[in-house]
Amino acid sequence: xxxxxxxxxxxxVISVGDFFxxxxxxxxxxxxxxxxxxxxxxxxxxxxxxAGPEFARFALVGTAAQVTYQSLFTIATSTVVREQxxxxxxxxxAAPGSALVALTGRSVAxxxxxxxxxxxxxxxxxxxxxxxxxxxxxxxxVVILVVVALSAYAFALVLGGxxxxxxxxxxxxxxLAGTAVTILCGAYIPRSTLPDWAQALGEVLPATHGLxxxxxxxxxxxxxxxxxxxGAELLVGAAYLVLAELSFRFFLSRARSAGTLxxx
Amino acid sequence: MQLxxxxxxxxxxxxxxxxxxxxxxxxxxxxxxxxxxxxFVVLSPMAVGLWGTATLAAGEAISSERxxxxxxxxxAAPLPPAIPxxxxxxxxxxxxLISVPETLLVARLAGVHxxxxxxxxxxxxxxxxxxxxxxxxxxxxxxxxxxxGARLYSNLLGFPFFILAGVAxxxxxxxxxxxPLSSVVSMTWAVDLLRQSATKVPGEIFWRDLGxxxxxxxxxxxxxxxxxxxxxxxxxxxxxxxxx
Numbered sequence: 442x443x444x445x446x447x448x449x450x451x452x453x454v455i456s457v458g459d460f461f462x463x464x465x466x467x468x469x470x471x472x473x474x475x476x477x478x479x480x481x482x483x484x485x486x487x488x489x490x491x492a493g494p495e496f497a498r499f500a501l502v503g504t505a506a507q508v509t510y511q512s513l514f515t516i517a518t519s520t521v522v523r524e525q526x527x528x529x530x531x532x533x534x535a536a537p538g539s540a541l542v543a544l545t546g547r548s549v550a551x552x553x554x555x556x557x558x559x560x561x562x563x564x565x566x567x568x569x570x571x572x573x574x575x576x577x578x579x580x581x582x583v584v585i586l587v588v589v590a591l592s593a594y595a596f597a598l599v600l601g602g603x604x605x606x607x608x609x610x611x612x613x614x615x616x617l618a619g620t621a622v623t624i625l626c627g628a629y630i631p632r633s634t635l636p637d638w639a640q641a642l643g644e645v646l647p648a649t650h651g652l653x654x655x656x657x658x659x660x661x662x663x664x665x666x667x668x669x670x671x672g673a674e675l676l677v678g679a680a681y682l683v684l685a686e687l688s689f690r691f692f693l694s695r696a697r698s699a700g701t702l703x704x705x
Numbered sequence: 706m707q708l709x710x711x712x713x714x715x716x717x718x719x720x721x722x723x724x725x726x727x728x729x730x731x732x733x734x735x736x737x738x739x740x741x742x743x744x745f746v747v748l749s750p751m752a753v754g755l756w757g758t759a760t761l762a763a764g765e766a767i768s769s770e771r772x773x774x775x776x777x778x779x780x781a782a783p784l785p786p787a788i789p790x791x792x793x794x795x796x797x798x799x800x801x802l803i804s805v806p807e808t809l810l811v812a813r814l815a816g817v818h819x820x821x822x823x824x825x826x827x828x829x830x831x832x833x834x835x836x837x838x839x840x841x842x843x844x845x846x847x848x849x850x851x852x853x854g855a856r857l858y859s860n861l862l863g864f865p866f867f868i869l870a871g872v873a874x875x876x877x878x879x880x881x882x883x884x885p886l887s888s889v890v891s892m893t894w895a896v897d898l899l900r901q902s903a904t905k906v907p908g909e910i911f912w913r914d915l916g917x918x919x920x921x922x923x924x925x926x927x928x929x930x931x932x933x934x935x936x937x938x939x940x941x942x943x944x945x946x947x948x949x
Contacts, residue, residue, distance in 0.1 A: 464857065468857050468858070471858070471861075472857040472858045472860065472861045473857060473861075475861055476860055476861045476863075476864065479861070479863075479864035479865050479868070480864050482864070482868060483864045483867055483868050483873070486868065486873075486874050486878055486879070487730070487733070487746070487873045487874050488733065488737075489874075489878060490742075490873075490874035490875070490878050491733055491734050491737050491739050491742055491746070492737035492738070492739060496737050610717075612718065613717050613718050613721075616718055616721075616722055617721060617722070617725070620722060620725040620726060620729070621725070623729060624725070624728065624729055624732065629729060629733050630729065630732045630733055630736045631736045631737075634732070634735065634736035635732075635736075
């Protein structure tokens, strides 16, 4: 446990350096963050056109979650696959600690970025769309978006595990997964309007329960309902984390015995 | 076939994403009890997909030349570097055109009452949009030559253009002071032509929309050629072609 915590801490420090090497601070502030705000404006205008201000607020909250999980799917999936490209998979196998702990540590900045990328469009759009944000509400939003980011990260690890097997297809995987989750989690489409099977599928995907908690918290809903949503989101994330661990172990053990760790 | 083989992942994305996003927009309208708007919003992802493919292909073209250390050769060759870049973007756009019949098929399968009463106007709108999207890709490519980090900036520009073009909603929902900007975005006119083709398009609207899309595309090409030449001179002067 101590080793894992040390690995996690050190990898987290590296992750910040890694992140800002890809997204220099100036570029991050000028290009990345406004992109989420423009996406929010696009979907809010679309929803406003379709059904008026109430639906625009629905889309605003949906965008906060969508930007959060999609950024995790895209960046975290490619981070896993990049380990293969940079030839560091054998090092992860040779190291005494868990590869998953190292990978998670390396993505701490990405997880924080996911939550922030969702939060800022929400804060930017709220005054224009008449979404009242109290201090406790804003705090709940931050917590819930972090939880959504964590479960989306666990799901991205599973996608990364698949990406390791199908090299070159990780962007396809993360994009398709993102659009599928967008249909099923209730980001832009009220889940109650989906067929029963689609609603059931949504229950086991990241962001669905987090979004329900987010909407509940912003509407001033009962705290136990919000906590139930957060708990369910964490549970879904934990399940994907276990799946990712099993997937990595299986992949690494097969690649190790075949001698193809570098080019499996 | 070689092109498809090398770029299969990108091709799959072009193939799959536009119809799925079209479904999202249709379900948004249907879920909100506005089935009358389904035909209006369903074409939007196809138009966005063509535009996005051009900028993505432009970025990939320059990034791969840089990664293979052939960007210097591209600049040193007697042919203007814009020509091979245009060729690569055009190939990607040609593949992305698959989203047009796909979107029409998905609309039909999803029960959207989308009619194309004027197929000539529809086809002209698609081709004009593809033409101007290639020009937008050329402009994007010049920023990639200048700096590899330009990728993030070009990603930033997608949604503002889609908003200005009214690709998924009428531009009348935009604030009055923004609406004049919509007229200098070629997609505005192309998307209008696509929507108008639901009925027989009157001659003056057909030529106005087609003309504006093509003329703006030509203007974008001129800007792209000028920018690429300017940027090429600058990176040659700075000695930063391969590692900008």
